[in-house]
Amino acid sequence: MPDILIATLVVGVVGLVLGLALVTASKKFYVETDERVTKVRECLRGANCGACGYAGCDAVAEAIVKGEARVDACPGNSSENIAKIAAVLGKEAIDQDPQVAYVRCAGTCEATKAKGAYVGLQDCRAAVLSGGLGFMSCDYGCIGLGSCVKACPEGAISLENGIAHVNSAKCIGCGLCAKACPKHVIEMHDRVTKVAVSCSNHDRGPAVKKVCVAGCIGCGICVKQCEHGAVTLENNLATVDPEKCVACGKCVEKCPTKAIHFVQGK
Structure with missing residues (x-):
């Protein structure tokens, strides 16, 4: 019985130490995400088709926020969503011809x-x-x-x-x-x-x-x-x-x- 208790304590201590290490690492290496990227991402079609020239919707959302891509970079996006993206970034909406x-x-x-x-x-x-x-x-x-x-x-x-x-x-x-x-x-x-x-x-x-x-x-x-x-x-x-x-x-x-x-x- 003592051997079982010792093993249990060891496992518990190791788990606790690892948990604390993960929490510390997550705080130390945390990269703050621009909330505008999330808002822009929500206004995209979500097909991840790559037609915009970027790896997917997340990538083009970041590019739009950074100013590397136009607000209408997502082909086929609705005029309403393009206007929302422009509003998030404080820009004028582009009158896109679908x-x-x-x-x-x-x-x-x-x-x-x-x-x-x-x-x-x-x-x-x-x-x-x-x-x-x-x-x-x-x-x-x-x-x-x-x-x-x-x-x-x-x-x-x-x-x-x-x-x-x-x-x-x-x-x-x-x-x-x-x-x-x-x-x-x-x-x-x-x-x-x-x-x-x-x-x-x-x-x-x-x-x-x-x-x-x-x-x-x-x-x-x-x-x-x-x-x-x-x-x-x-x-x-x-x-x-x-x-x-x-x-x-x-x-x-x-x-x-x-x-x-x-x-x-x-």
Whole structure:
């Protein structure tokens, strides 16, 4: 019995000493946290997606407080939360234009043809690195292996009929899908964008027709139809200036291949 008591006392004393040592160390090495970091962190989305360029929400919150990042550094953050962050830091809120991803390709299975069978890792980047621009007839179009789907933290992208499709209601505008696309088919638009071109092919019209019936053939009809100078041809491809576009729909109506579309539920 005495041996048990001695062992118990020894364990108790050791535990007490270690406890006191931990308390002392915690006080000595305590680093005071700026309460503003916590408040800013609470105003972020909390996805830890890394789209801001930082390791996660904690890291970008610290950067915002230190002045190393803008108050709107979190892509897809609401205007309300951005205003709260600005208030915490005593700064003016930034009027952020929320963005949404848009797929500049309409090359569905019906619109284009397969030029060969791809055998390999089901990843768009892997397909490009393997030496091929793609296994569909259009070398500019969506490969359709889903690198963008994997990159999206919100599940806003799916593959439909061979190409990527963005659910604008779910999209937070982080831009990770655009970065993941090796063909640069996905680009970011302001949510106020009314009309866009769903094609990325810069070849001349005859060459485009051979590979995709939904591609822009650079005919220039859209340019002539637009009374506001919002549509131009750049390297054989129609481009719409959202600041000039009034969504009259004339270019959409007259486009022979329907490569120009209303966007964002218009």
